[in-house]
Amino acid sequence: MATNDNLVEVEDLYMYFPVTAGVMRRKIGDVKAVDGVSFNIKKGETLGLVGESGCGKTTTGRCILRLYEPTGGKVTFEGQDLTALNQRNLRSIRKNMQLVFQDPYASLDPRMTAGDIIGEPMLVHQLVSGKEYKGQVDELFRLVQLEPYMADRYPHEFSGGQRQRLGIARALATRPSLIVCDEPVSALDVSIQTQIITLLMRLRQELGLTYLFIAHDLSVVRYISDRVAVMYLGRVVEITNSDELYDNPLHPYTQALLSAVPIPDPVVDRQRKRVLLAGDVPSPVNPPSGCTFHPRCHQAIDICKEQSPEFRDIGNEHWVSCHRV
Ligand SMILES: Nc1ncnc2c1ncn2[C@@H]1O[C@H](COP(=O)(O)OP(=O)(O)OP(=O)(O)O)[C@@H](O)[C@H]1O
Ligand SMILES: [Mg+2]
Numbered sequence: 001m002a003t004n005d006n007l008v009e010v011e012d013l014y015m016y017f018p019v020t021a022g023v024m025r026r027k028i029g030d031v032k033a034v035d036g037v038s039f040n041i042k043k044g045e046t047l048g049l050v051g052e053s054g055c056g057k058t059t060t061g062r063c064i065l066r067l068y069e070p071t072g073g074k075v076t077f078e079g080q081d082l083t084a085l086n087q088r089n090l091r092s093i094r095k096n097m098q099l100v101f102q103d104p105y106a107s108l109d110p111r112m113t114a115g116d117i118i119g120e121p122m123l124v125h126q127l128v129s130g131k132e133y134k135g136q137v138d139e140l141f142r143l144v145q146l147e148p149y150m151a152d153r154y155p156h157e158f159s160g161g162q163r164q165r166l167g168i169a170r171a172l173a174t175r176p177s178l179i180v181c182d183e184p185v186s187a188l189d190v191s192i193q194t195q196i197i198t199l200l201m202r203l204r205q206e207l208g209l210t211y212l213f214i215a216h217d218l219s220v221v222r223y224i225s226d227r228v229a230v231m232y233l234g235r236v237v238e239i240t241n242s243d244e245l246y247d248n249p250l251h252p253y254t255q256a257l258l259s260a261v262p263i264p265d266p267v268v269d270r271q272r273k274r275v276l277l278a279g280d281v282p283s284p285v286n287p288p289s290g291c292t293f294h295p296r297c298h299q300a301i302d303i304c305k306e307q308s309p310e311f312r313d314i315g316n317e318h319w320v321s322c323h324r325v
Contacts, residue, residue, distance in 0.1 A: 010039050010064065017033055034060050045211075046227075047229060049215075049229050050215055098172070103187050104163035114154070178212070197220060238250060241317070
């Protein structure tokens with residue numbers, strides 16, 4: 001695997017959260033939020049990360065940014081092993097990776113003006129002189145198509161879509177190369193969603209950004225992503241380029257997720273075969289044996305209950321972990 005075109009390399013990442021009980025807070029188990037995940041993100045690409053609620057998408061993103069200390073595994077960013085960095089070096093590399101949150105209201109300090117919100121990261125990382133500051137903040141406002149005169153307003157004086165633009169501008173303030181977008185449009189109106197996605201795509205082009213784009217909505221992910229990784233119960237079960245994933249989904253879980261996405265043409269929509277997902281996602285504290293998807297899988301056979309399938313490349317960089325493929 002050529003290292004130099006990868007901005008991020010995730011190798012066998014684990015993130016377990018302890019489950020405790022009683023007044024002594026005795027540890028009785030682990031939430032296996034991320035359970036052995038490996039993938040790369042190439043420079044300049046957008047990798048979509050999809051899966052049902054609770055499958056570990058946010059945790060994976062946070063481990064990459066090292067907002068969580070992973071239980072195991074390795075994350076390499078720009079060739080540096082993040083898991084081995086000390087706090088000081090981590091601080092200096094952290095400005096190169098930023099997070100855009102789902103809820104722009106909760107993530108922006110309501111007592112700060114928009115200008116201060118956007119400018120703060122530049123001050124914290126000492127990226128501007130006092131003279132340049134105002135001009136840089138104005139520039140960031142324009143970059144996300146807001147007017148610099150809005151800098152004196154507070155977050156509640158902006159609409160939802162504008163607030164998400166502020167969140168994006170704040171993320172851009174440190175001139176990062178990687179942005180983890182954690183469901184950045186899920187809280188917005190459909191019409192606003194398109195505007196924000198278009199903005200993110202334009203910024204990627206103009207600034208040469210790389211995205212990890214987390215989402216529930218597969219139609220949004222398809223539009224913005226070069227490749228898509230599908231997660232189930234803390235593991236990546238399929239990863240390939242977007243078109244291949246949508247035209248030729250191999251994992252039964254991916255097929256089920258895709259069949260829930262409406263197709264704009266009602267005739268085609270009515271004719272296609274639906275794969276329904278039975279039941280809920282099992283608990284990540286006690287994941288099922290073998291292939292963790294087997295209790296919900298309509299194609300499961302005996303081996304699926306016993307053996308965990310290998311994650312393998314079936315050609316054309318299409319990776320899948322399923323005994324039936
Ligand atoms: N700080 C934490 N402490 C304990 N458990 C956690 C913590 N963060 C997440 N979890 C658990 O880890 C699992 C994965 O959570 P995560 O937030 O990564 O899922 P997600 O795929 O982002 O879901 P959603 O689509 O709802 O945002 C869940 O079972 C969750 O309850
Ligand atoms: Mg999440």
